[in-house]
Amino acid sequence: MGQGKTPERRGRLDSGQYGYRSSADDKKCRRRAVQKGKEMISSEARIVAAAIAVFTALAGIVVALHGLVFDKVSVLNYGVLTILVGVASFAVMLMPMPEDQP
Structure with missing residues (x-):
């Protein structure tokens, strides 16, 4: 990159990279939001x-x-089961x- 030259753009232009979105991207985002909901x-x-x-459990x-305090075995057993x-x-x-998973 020399003096006075603009930077090169490499690769493909992603939608949304420079602040704009297409209607197809909006539909995809809505679909994802519904699925996440x-x-x-x-x-x-x-x-x-x-x-x-x-x-x-509490x-x-x-x-x-x-069951332990009042020596009731059946109550103790049900408590442990619970x-x-x-x-x-x-x-x-x-x-x-x-x-x-997303």
């Missing part, structure tokens, strides 16, 4: 289910402690799924 809805539902699973801890179900559900709900 669907992914967000499903992942938000899984996050809510995982939060419910955490509170289920309730299981309370029930298990109640803890296991809550923790397992939490782990499964937050595991990345193949449909979460």
